[in-house]
Amino acid sequence: MVPTEGTNSQANARPEQMSYDVPFAGLKVVDLSQGIAGPYCAMLLAQYGADVIKVEGIGDGDWARTLGTRYGNHSTFSIIGNLGKKSIAVDLKSEAGKQVVWRLLKGADVFLEGFRPRVIKRLGFDYDAVAQREPRLLYLSISGFGQTGPLSSRPAMDPVLQAYTGLMNENRGEDGIPHRVPVIVVDMSTALYAFQALSAALYARRDETRGRYIDVSLMQAATALQSIRLMACHLEGGVMKPGGAPGGVFRIADGWMSLLAFNDRDWRILCKAMQMPALADDPRFATPKLRLANDVALYAIARPAIAAEPWAVWTRRLTEAGLMHERLNSYAEFLDQPHVRETGLIQWLTQAGLNQAGLNQAVPVPALPGMLPQAEGTPRGTAPVTGQHTTEVLAEHGYAAAEIGALLAQGTVAAG
Numbered sequence: 001m002v003p004t005e006g007t008n009s010q011a012n013a014r015p016e017q018m019s020y021d022v023p024f025a026g027l028k029v030v031d032l033s034q035g036i037a038g039p040y041c042a043m044l045l046a047q048y049g050a051d052v053i054k055v056e057g058i059g060d061g062d063w064a065r066t067l068g069t070r071y072g073n074h075s076t077f078s079i080i081g082n083l084g085k086k087s088i089a090v091d092l093k094s095e096a097g098k099q100v101v102w103r104l105l106k107g108a109d110v111f112l113e114g115f116r117p118r119v120i121k122r123l124g125f126d127y128d129a130v131a132q133r134e135p136r137l138l139y140l141s142i143s144g145f146g147q148t149g150p151l152s153s154r155p156a157m158d159p160v161l162q163a164y165t166g167l168m169n170e171n172r173g174e175d176g177i178p179h180r181v182p183v184i185v186v187d188m189s190t191a192l193y194a195f196q197a198l199s200a201a202l203y204a205r206r207d208e209t210r211g212r213y214i215d216v217s218l219m220q221a222a223t224a225l226q227s228i229r230l231m232a233c234h235l236e237g238g239v240m241k242p243g244g245a246p247g248g249v250f251r252i253a254d255g256w257m258s259l260l261a262f263n264d265r266d267w268r269i270l271c272k273a274m275q276m277p278a279l280a281d282d283p284r285f286a287t288p289k290l291r292l293a294n295d296v297a298l299y300a301i302a303r304p305a306i307a308a309e310p311w312a313v314w315t316r317r318l319t320e321a322g323l324m325h326e327r328l329n330s331y332a333e334f335l336d337q338p339h340v341r342e343t344g345l346i347q348w349l350t351q352a353g354l355n356q357a358g359l360n361q362a363v364p365v366p367a368l369p370g371m372l373p374q375a376e377g378t379p380r381g382t383a384p385v386t387g388q389h390t391t392e393v394l395a396e397h398g399y400a401a402a403e404i405g406a407l408l409a410q411g412t413v414a415a416g
Contacts, residue, residue, distance in 0.1 A: 022049025030105055033142055036188070038194070039064065042054070043084060053088060054086065055101060057089065058091050058387070061387070074383065083374065086389035088387060088393045088413065089414040091411060096407065096412040097412050103399075105137075111137055117147045120141070138202065138205065140197070143218070144219065159180055166230070167186070167222060189225045197214050201214060251303070252314060252327075254311055258325065260324045260325075264287070264288065284297060
């Protein structure tokens, strides 16, 4: 039986005791990043057992808390990006606030920052300054265009890099217009590549005497994510050829369906499912190469036939035949799928920050691949509001109650 959080398993081991469930237990992470790429990377460290301290500005905190619809001090970005962390609100422009951050960095294993190049140096926390005090620390910088080059100082978010790297141009609809992929794929892939780099560096650091500087940009991640299509377009004269025909998105009687029938076997199955078995022997469509060459004629026949039947008919026919297909679901339809419910893919977790905004409801949080699911009411399943742990974190770092009171009164720190 797979242990779940809250059971007497290794997941509840002492902080210093590593296990497969919490391999980063005992690691201290100071997260000064904002947005979603850096915070999501640090969130993954927290999910694997690291003690992650999120340092935010006083007031709204991380600007990701203001993206999209705001729910009190939260947005969907801040919930997903900060699960499992502790939040401390600090005035980084004040000298006293900077001294607080230096105290937090003492003994830290990882430091993340997501400012535009050279901004972090003006704040006094560039790699050279931090490494001088904490030589074994792993320092991760996340930026839009990287730390060097003519575009390095430009502000950049996911849509900018989708446009710059060619992703948006490749994502053209039937209207011929390039469209942005709406699920911030560049930010999320940046977070995953950064987490991969940090995890590898943490493994190597066992035999190293010093830490290292790690530079990850949204530009790098967006480009790496498109490696295959980028190379194919280069080799094929600028336009990647279709993988085969028929394939893609088709209108059905009650919505839309995606299906693939590229090889001869699948083509014959589809013709039978369309109740047009003789079409498989049409000389225009006898081979994959001919089907692709005559795709206009092929789709002129296939699309009306597919549009004539509803999903219930198509999924029965194609499932029995073993042909790859799926209905295009909305998010609401996806969450309500029996397979999604039975596999535990989605966890419904309440968040105190939402309750404060008058939304007393659980929110869907996807289970993260390869790790224990988060459990309701546990640190791993909870995203803090700005400064929620300010007093606790300061006390853990040696500040006396009177000192904490003075910092709060001076506006150097704030408590959520």
